[in-house]
Amino acid sequence: MEQKRFESWLKNIYETQDEEISCTECFDLVSRFVDLEISGEDAVAIMPQLKQHLDQCRACRDEYEILSGLARWENDDESPSSDDLRDLIH
Amino acid sequence: MFFMSNTRTNDEWLHDLRASGEVQEAAMADLRTLLLRAVLYLFSRNLGDFRGLPRDEILQRAEDCTQDALIAVMNHLSDFRGDSKFSTWAYKFAVNIALMTSRRERWKGVSLDQSSLSDDSNLFEWKMQDKSPELAPDQSAMQGEVGEIIREVIEHDLTEKQRQILIMMVFQEIPMDEVVLRLGTNRNAIYKMLHDARRKLKSSLQARGFEVGETLSLFST
Numbered sequence: 001m002e003q004k005r006f007e008s009w010l011k012n013i014y015e016t017q018d019e020e021i022s023c024t025e026c027f028d029l030v031s032r033f034v035d036l037e038i039s040g041e042d043a044v045a046i047m048p049q050l051k052q053h054l055d056q057c058r059a060c061r062d063e064y065e066i067l068s069g070l071a072r073w074e075n076d077d078e079s080p081s082s083d084d085l086r087d088l089i090h
Numbered sequence: 091m092f093f094m095s096n097t098r099t100n101d102e103w104l105h106d107l108r109a110s111g112e113v114q115e116a117a118m119a120d121l122r123t124l125l126l127r128a129v130l131y132l133f134s135r136n137l138g139d140f141r142g143l144p145r146d147e148i149l150q151r152a153e154d155c156t157q158d159a160l161i162a163v164m165n166h167l168s169d170f171r172g173d174s175k176f177s178t179w180a181y182k183f184a185v186n187i188a189l190m191t192s193r194r195e196r197w198k199g200v201s202l203d204q205s206s207l208s209d210d211s212n213l214f215e216w217k218m219q220d221k222s223p224e225l226a227p228d229q230s231a232m233q234g235e236v237g238e239i240i241r242e243v244i245e246h247d248l249t250e251k252q253r254q255i256l257i258m259m260v261f262q263e264i265p266m267d268e269v270v271l272r273l274g275t276n277r278n279a280i281y282k283m284l285h286d287a288r289r290k291l292k293s294s295l296q297a298r299g300f301e302v303g304e305t306l307s308l309f310s311t
Contacts, residue, residue: 009260012288020281063189067185070131074177082130089145
């Protein structure tokens, strides 16, 4: 295992809580978290367990990052059209 | 070209999607556009996962994911609590389905090296990699001790299932959805196994006097 990865895993070990939310609960809550962030609220303070799960779960974190990008576009009325996105696939 | 497609309020989305006839059709067409955009955005970022697939086929996969996401959203309408924008809530179904599809494409046909599951000799290499010439001897010894505690917990304190999942995900870096597929389980079960393994590792390290700050500083570069 590479050192950076080991460090980050060790950090995950120490940040382990006795109770953590599941991936299903994360999926259920993540849209609220994303919109709180976009509206400038302290989403981490409001939903600490969700943030804790995202820090521990790569699969949920990957989904969160994409969702966050999409929601920001939507919020700024800057969503590209499907045709524009199709052009990026080649 | 930029445009606005999502001009409905949350209540209007719910109302229109639950309506019938033309109102519902129009709302579903708009929802479909929204979901397709999410799928295409994700695919365009993960194009490497589709290496070797012709463009037409990738676009067809995008249409299929969009259709699956549309069905998922319609089936879960009653779960929407209105604590986010409807579009953000709907997007997550498309993101979940599209990300699983692109990961599946990347890992399809990759055979996992089962030998490394039973051969532990390569798993704990970090101890060797971490030793730098300027490291104080006692620091090096403590690093070794941390590594040894982790190895002991993995070998003796974890269940067979916890050990297998930890090795696949942490050491072999296999994505969760692929582990789910290959072991015929679900994300929650995998997460729980990893959570239990982390708890055992944490309490063993702390029981031997390795508190968080000190331990992390031992390894930080």
